[in-house]
Amino acid sequence: MLGKFIVIEGLEGAGKTTAINAVTHILIKKNITELVYTREPGGTAIAEALRTIIKKGLNDEPLTDKAELLMFYAARIQLIENVIKPALQANKWVIGDRHDLSTQAYQGGGRQIDPQFLSMLREGVLAGFKPDLTIYMDISPELGLQRARSRGALDRIEQESLPFFERIRARYLELARRDKSIITIDASQSLEHVTHDLQHVLNLWLHSNGID
Template identity: 55%
Template structure:
């Protein structure tokens, strides 16, 4: 059996990841490709509990930067080993809302944790496991946070200083530049134009990789 493919949507708050995921899903449905969706951190009961603990803390105590990193990888490996990898082995595609690039951008770029630490943990937990394609929605953090505010009260992560998000975006751009497994979308455009760009570029990617369908 041909293995399924892992596709990930990445971007800052307010970039439109939900819309992008729906467009990718619609394209897969049009090609009669079986798929499931996931989100990170989360996606399993244990991973969701870790997500809540990371976001909300306990009382007045919140996770330190390194504890946050370890919790994210704990949630990630739980999801990969119990949901994503088994689906891929059955020939089912997986469309994920965030994966490891988020950690490299937010904890590496935003938090400033060392590359050596990130690389050692990533290698130990994930090995060479990675998505075949990442759709990155690029957006100025100021615009993204304004959009996020329109959805309601900002969560703990969304309340970080704007400089945190600028550092995160810079790392995202570094990770996607000249990356053959990444599609970069200008998410500052109108919703209609963003949607059209995602559909066009994803369909082109599908056609180029038709032998894997």
């Protein structure tokens, strides 16, 4: 792979769009202009159809936790094989709004799906493919959901209980501590401070990869 894959993660209301804009600005200043943007679930026709079912449900049929999980991976592998890998091989940089860390946090932490099953599925589908850098925008569930509500109606997952999101945040923080490719940003700060921190960590990471 010639390009780089950078992913922005976080709870609802964490400011992922702000982070994506900041990353874009920094990369363009470094003359990295061949950029591809993705979101998960989504990004291909099949993945977008699955996104609609995941977000809104279908005909009031209950969506089981494992079915939801499998839909996420079906959408993800469509995106990886049809969009992300071709972009990286063409020396383009990919900026992703969510990737597999979301599944580890939401389905593993929030839904409490068996970790062995989750690990087996992840390895079977992704075969070790992962982002070069993940920026996790950390925020309390209370503040994040307050911000999300101010944007409009909440989707099926956003309507879950507060303990659900507390488990997600705990899993995000646990995984970030264990993986040096994940950088945590305090997203509860002012926009100015968040942007400053994003610029700082990304510039350090670019420098460590020989990009000044």
